[in-house]
Amino acid sequence: MMPDSRTSRLAPIVAATVVLLLGGLLAARLLARPPAMVAPTATVPPAAAADLAGLEVPCWSCPEAKEWPIRFRTDLDLLAPLGNGTANAAEWFALFEKERGPRAKDAAAFMDRRVELPALADLGQVVPGDDPLLLEAEPWVDRAAMSFYPEVFPLEGFDTRITNLLVPLTMARSWTARGVAQADAARGLDDCRRAIRLGRLLRQEDVVIINDLVGLACIHIGTRGVYRIAQRTGDTGLALLASVVLGEVAPQRLYTSQRITDVDLAPYLTKLPDGGAALDVPDAVVERITAMATGGADRRFRGEALLGANLVVHFGTAAQQARVRATLDQIAAGGDPDFASFATWSRDTAPSPQLLADVIARLE
């Protein structure tokens, strides 16, 4: 009789302890998660009045364009000036890095909330205008600066990390969709300008091309929204300005293609039966790689050139290896915060079989 009585008294104590333990552990895990970052207050100045009489259409198809930096010639402050927020916007956007980012799950859930709006199908998939992550992002786009490298991510050659760029791209699409759907044109333009500001921030750093291309896409999407609203409201001046900006998008992509093709070693790499690779590259291409790695107005091409240098310094002819090694020594010793460590990686790290396979497979 006594054991039964003791058991019947213990059961509720054990049951309550289980609930308390599970609840306490859950609270501890929730508290251990990274706290939500709050963007400091910022303001965005109004777009400057465009002097339409002085507005030029940049001649990207003229011969001199070959020497231009691959950036907008039109002053984007006329369309969407940046905000004055002090925090680095990259710190927030980096949270969504795939797999490693502390908010990677939020990014995945954000992607799952995307829908296609039949009336705005050209924008692709967007999230609803009141999506919580979209609203949370808004103050972060009012920053004056965005810098991932090396403040947030180190530059580590092939292993250099990037954030989940689908997040900002989807945000630019979603703000533009919300803006175009707005009955209030002024509020709609604010949304489209927000998309343009995000694109400008992504291009601002000029360290990796992929961020630049996504930034260019954001500017393109937002400016198309501005054009549609201006057309609807009969604001021909704004529509003209937007159309000039839109005309600058495709040439920048084409010139980026051209420069990338100039230093692309994929056509010269051959996979060997033993799993290795052979490189048979003209000296002229090697010269272009060393030139791009050391100079040029557009710094974002240097990383791509340093990747090519990594292949040449390990698989090129003896003369090519010596030439590229000297260049890499020079960059590594130069102390450039962005590319000195990158050059050291390029010189000292043998290309992995995965890298070789990826480079070769890219053209297949």
Added chain:
Amino acid sequence: MTSPERLLESFGVPRPPDSLRARSLAAAAATMAGSASRPGLWVRMWQTRAARLAWAAAVAGLVLAHVVLSVPARSTTAHGGSALLLAGAGPDPELAATVTLPRLRSNRLPQLDVSLKTVSAAPAGGITPRSDDHDA
């Protein structure tokens, strides 16, 4: 005159009834017997079906919350992807339309306005096949 002893005796407490001890012991024994057979408040609560269901639901909810917190982020690619375009491993298939560039040989971009300039025109070109790319 009454003696002091007699006077104090008149203030004395009357003796308890002789049956009190027996009755008290009998009552105590009856109470003890009753409490032994009747469970306490917590035990009684534990024995009700509603309380057991509530406990089971609370435990199940808490376990589910732990499981949800432990599920790793879903990823559409095997890895985060390289930041370098020429590395080949793109960051995300959905980004391909935005970051994939056609191959364009150097000096092969269309120069449409050569009539305005004296610089010799480069031949117009476009996407170049791989086999034609070995330009020294």
